[in-house]
Amino acid sequence: MIITNKLKLPEGLVKAVSAERHNQPGCISATTLLQGIKQIILTDRHWEHLEDDVSDRVWAIWGTAVHSLLEQEGEHDFTEQEISYPVGDITVTGRIDNYDMQNGIICDYKTASVWKVKVGDFGDWYKQGMIYAWLLAKNGFTVTKCRFITLLKDHSKSEAARDRQYPVNPVFVYEFDVTFVNLIKIDTFIRNKVREYVRCQELGDNDIPPCTPDERWDKPTKYAVKKDGRKTAVRVLDDKEAAEAMAAELGKGHSVEIRPGESTKCxxxxxxxxxxxxxxxxVKVQDIKAAA
Ligand code: SF4
Structure with missing residues (x-):
């Protein structure tokens, strides 16, 4: 990977940026399994030509620094332990921040934006925690709970006082119980994903199906019913026909504004x-049209 330094940041910061491949050949990590198959394979195939800037990787550096500060080994804990289990010819791996062996609790440290907590967008962490739980279970360990300790990097005390939806503290804990049924479900997810990954490795770049809407962090197109002279929309709907029907029913001075969706990750x-x-x-075609 080519790491650029457009802001001419100090050498120490540049050195702290890792440009190493995340996965060894034949291995796929828990966090990689959360990505779309197309992204996983294209990233691997074109690694040498991918480009990123130091300034875009600072939160990753911060995340690494936070990890090394917070990981304290308890009497019954193990920390930063790499654990693996084979699925066919592929080895699924995970590096678990902390596992409390006595109580069966996985603990992972995260940095995140307040937005993630406000919208309750924890699907990726849930899957990551369950893959760790699955890896531990496959290696003979018991897991009862996954816990994510999250440092909110953009937390504002004044916003917390003003907005009831806003997290009160700059640290947020997301946790869930690990059940046998959920271990079975994640087992199915892992095996299906690995099978699809192996199948798609035989395909050319353009023949690999696109990542799913969830994996692309898609936001759907919305239709806002607007009234002349009013800044905010009367209603925002998912369905174009329903929005047009509403605007027609409300009568003169009402119209429909299309708010195009986007594939945020792409x-x-x-x-x-x-x-x-x-x-x-x-995606690029839509971006060019939107900018025109
Ligand atoms: S650009 Fe979008 S669809 Fe293509 S690999 Fe990346 S996330 Fe997947």
Whole structure:
């Protein structure tokens, strides 16, 4: 991977940025399994040509620093332990921040934005925690709970006082119980994903199906019913026909404004987008149209 330094930041910061491949050949990590298959394979195939800037990787550095500060080994804990289990010819791996062996609790440290907590968007952490629980279970350990200790990097005390939906403290804890049924479900997810990963490795770049809407962090197109002279929409609907019918019923001075959806990850967070035909054919075209 090519690491650029557009802001001419100090050498120490540049050195702290890792440009290492995340997965060894034949291995796939818990966090990689959360990505779309197309992103996983294109990132691997085009690694040498991918480009990122030091300034875009500072939160990753901060995350690493936070990890090394917070991981204290307790009497019955193990920390930063790599654990693995084979699925066919692929080895699934995970590096668990902390596992309290006595109580069967996995603890992971995260940095996140307040937005994530406000919208309750924890699907990725749930899956990550369950994959760790599955790895531990497959290696003979018991897991009862997953806990994510989250440092909110953009927390504001004044916003917390003003907004009832806003997290009260700059540290947020997301946790859930691990059940046998959920271990079975994650086992199915892991095996299906690994099977699809192996199948798609035989395909050319353009033949690999695009990542799913969830994996692309898609936001759907919305239709706002607007009234002349009013700043905010009367209603925002998912369905175009329903919005047009409402505007017609409300009568003169009402209209429908289209608020185009977006594939957030493709547009802003996928380093291999330059090699992805879905991005080139769909997302980039939309971006160019929106900017025109
Ligand atoms: S650009 Fe979008 S669809 Fe293509 S690999 Fe990246 S996330 Fe997946």
């Amino acid at each position: 547009q802003s967070y996928c380093l291999c987008c330059g090699f992805c035909n879905y991005y080139q054919d769909c």
